[in-house]
Amino acid sequence: MTLQNFMNEAISPWMREEGPDSDIVLSSRIRLARNFANISYPIIADKDKLEEIRDFFRDNYEHQSFEEYKDFAFVAIGDLSPVEKRVLVEKHLISPHLAENAETAAAIISENEQVSLMVNEEDHIRIQLYFPGFQLENALQKAFTFDDFLEEKVNYAFDETRGYLTSCPTNVGTGMRASVMMHLPALAMTKQINRMIPAINQLGLVVRGIYGEGSEAVGSIFQISNQITLGKTEEDIVEDLQSVVKQLIDHERKARTRIMEQSRTSLEDRIFRSYGVLEYSRIIESKEAAVCLSNVRLGIDLGFIENVSRNILNELMILTQPGFLQQYAKRTLSANERDVLRASLIRERLQLEK
Amino acid sequence: MECQECHERPATLHFTQYINGQKSEVHVCEVCAKEKGYMNYPEEGYSLHNLLSGLMNFDTSTIKGPQQNTFKQVQELQCPKCEMTFSEFKQVGKFGCAVCYDTFSGRLDPIFRRVHAGNTKHQGKIPKRQGGDLHKKKLLEDYKMKLRRLIEDEAFEEAAEIRDKIKALENKPEDPEEGDPS
Ligand SMILES: [Zn+2]
Numbered sequence: 375m376t377l378q379n380f381m382n383e384a385i386s387p388w389m390r391e392e393g394p395d396s397d398i399v400l401s402s403r404i405r406l407a408r409n410f411a412n413i414s415y416p417i418i419a420d421k422d423k424l425e426e427i428r429d430f431f432r433d434n435y436e437h438q439s440f441e442e443y444k445d446f447a448f449v450a451i452g453d454l455s456p457v458e459k460r461v462l463v464e465k466h467l468i469s470p471h472l473a474e475n476a477e478t479a480a481a482i483i484s485e486n487e488q489v490s491l492m493v494n495e496e497d498h499i500r501i502q503l504y505f506p507g508f509q510l511e512n513a514l515q516k517a518f519t520f521d522d523f524l525e526e527k528v529n530y531a532f533d534e535t536r537g538y539l540t541s542c543p544t545n546v547g548t549g550m551r552a553s554v555m556m557h558l559p560a561l562a563m564t565k566q567i568n569r570m571i572p573a574i575n576q577l578g579l580v581v582r583g584i585y586g587e588g589s590e591a592v593g594s595i596f597q598i599s600n601q602i603t604l605g606k607t608e609e610d611i612v613e614d615l616q617s618v619v620k621q622l623i624d625h626e627r628k629a630r631t632r633i634m635e636q637s638r639t640s641l642e643d644r645i646f647r648s649y650g651v652l653e654y655s656r657i658i659e660s661k662e663a664a665v666c667l668s669n670v671r672l673g674i675d676l677g678f679i680e681n682v683s684r685n686i687l688n689e690l691m692i693l694t695q696p697g698f699l700q701q702y703a704k705r706t707l708s709a710n711e712r713d714v715l716r717a718s719l720i721r722e723r724l725q726l727e728k
Numbered sequence: 729m730e731c732q733e734c735h736e737r738p739a740t741l742h743f744t745q746y747i748n749g750q751k752s753e754v755h756v757c758e759v760c761a762k763e764k765g766y767m768n769y770p771e772e773g774y775s776l777h778n779l780l781s782g783l784m785n786f787d788t789s790t791i792k793g794p795q796q797n798t799f800k801q802v803q804e805l806q807c808p809k810c811e812m813t814f815s816e817f818k819q820v821g822k823f824g825c826a827v828c829y830d831t832f833s834g835r836l837d838p839i840f841r842r843v844h845a846g847n848t849k850h851q852g853k854i855p856k857r858q859g860g861d862l863h864k865k866k867l868l869e870d871y872k873m874k875l876r877r878l879i880e881d882e883a884f885e886e887a888a889e890i891r892d893k894i895k896a897l898e899n900k901p902e903d904p905e906e907g908d909p910s
């Protein structure tokens with residue numbers, strides 16, 4: 375596997391499959407934070423120690439496979455151009471923080487992009503595992519086996535009382551962050567989500583709008599994840615998260631039904647206006663694109679728009695971000711140039727569906 | 729219980745704090761907790777960063793009064809491996825290495841409690857290879873807890889089964905998980 379493969383396609387191979395409840399849950403992710411027992415953590419460690427860790431991962435895992443995760447690519451972040459880094463961040467294969475740690479950071483990414491391992495992020499090792507749709511239990515199971523696979527060669531910083539010893543006290547214990555990415559347009563439209571977020575926070579879960587600033591979720595995409603990592607088993611944390619996600623799915627479906635009953639025509643109008651904008655505009659900002667894509671995706675889910683694949687939301691949300699656009703253009707683009715290219719890529723992509 | 733600061737309102741917040749390794753209990757109302765810097769909630773919205781920098785301030789040095797002087801005389805805790813001091817840790821909000829956890833261990837419980845909803849002890853996964861005897865120990869704990877519940881529920885048949893499992897496990901001389909990982 376080479377870096378070029380990751381750069382060319384906006385949508386990761388694992389996203390092509392449809393998971394359970396994928397009309398609402400776009401993806402499930404488990405992230406485990408791990409560290410070497412005998413080496414200081416990246417914020418304080420000497421550069422040569424961190425380079426040793428990076429080289430350890432290259433020497434031991436490059437081109438290796440584990441179960442269905444084949445042919446790991448080793449990517450030294452320092453070798454990447456700014457645009458390439460940005461693309462990996464936009465695809466959620468690496469974190470913005472890893473991209474900044476360029477000197478000693480690296481990523482190990484499986485061919486299907488389902489597993490990515492960040493080396494020398496805030497912790498020495500961050501294992502990330504993605505599943506399409508609502509599949510947290512599967513993701514946890516796989517993350518555990520992958521963790522065991524790494525532990526064959528790595529002595530983890532682990533303590534009976536405190537668990538996995540992470541750099542940040544917010545991750546100690548399980549070192550696990552479980553999260554789901556949800557498309558909640560009806561709850562956002564009816565503003566119900568604003569009332570639900572504080573209640574969800576009370577349960578020790580964090581809700582964040584993806585794309586967009588602060589609490590505003592452009593494109594109605596929200597990430598829900600656990601805040602607590604200590605004092606509960608991974609299974610219990612996942613179970614608690616699942617039960618909240620199930621309720622959100624339920625509320626979203628009910629809200630969709632209610633809008634369909636009460637204001638079907640204006641919803642239909644909104645969806646088709648957005649469809650029109652995406653199909654015909656010549657200049658489009660990322661925020662407007664995100665809103666229209668969300669509406670079109672809802673239109674697909676509700677059966678107003680046929681013959682357009684559901685994946686279009688996931689795919690175009692990534693494809694139309696600044697990094698990807700510039701990767702596509704093979705040069706740096708001004709904001710105006712990006713808006714023009716974004717509009718043209720969206721038009722092209724919708725043409726493909728016909 | 730009344731608040732130990734204002735002696736007016738009921739104490740709704742209960743902390744354990746450590747001064748020179750001395751454990752003491754603090755019982756205060758929410759108003760005093762805010763005023764005396766026991767807690768720093770972000771005013772609006774949720775931010776993990778705010779929460780964290782807030783709880784890092786949750787330290788004995790923010791308490792005004794006679795204790796402050798004795799606190800200042802204490803030699804600063806420093807990690808022997810990575811050389812991070814406790815005040816650096818509070819400032820950065822990150823540990824420098826695994827040994828920091830031992831070094832600062834006496835002061836971590838209040839911090840962990842605040843971040844992890846009152847929890848201070850790991851309950852989750854144990855490393856497969858390194859875990860060694862811990863796997864057996866944890867399994868035993870789980871069985872014993874189950875046994876207690878079954879006896880309470882008067883499910884004696886099932887309880888007997890669990891008891892046999894416990895006996896078998898306790899008599900097993902070595903953990904099969906232990907040994908050469910390769
Ligand atoms: Zn008071």
Ligand SMILES: [Zn+2]
Nearest residue numbers: 807810825828
């Ligand atoms: Zn240390």
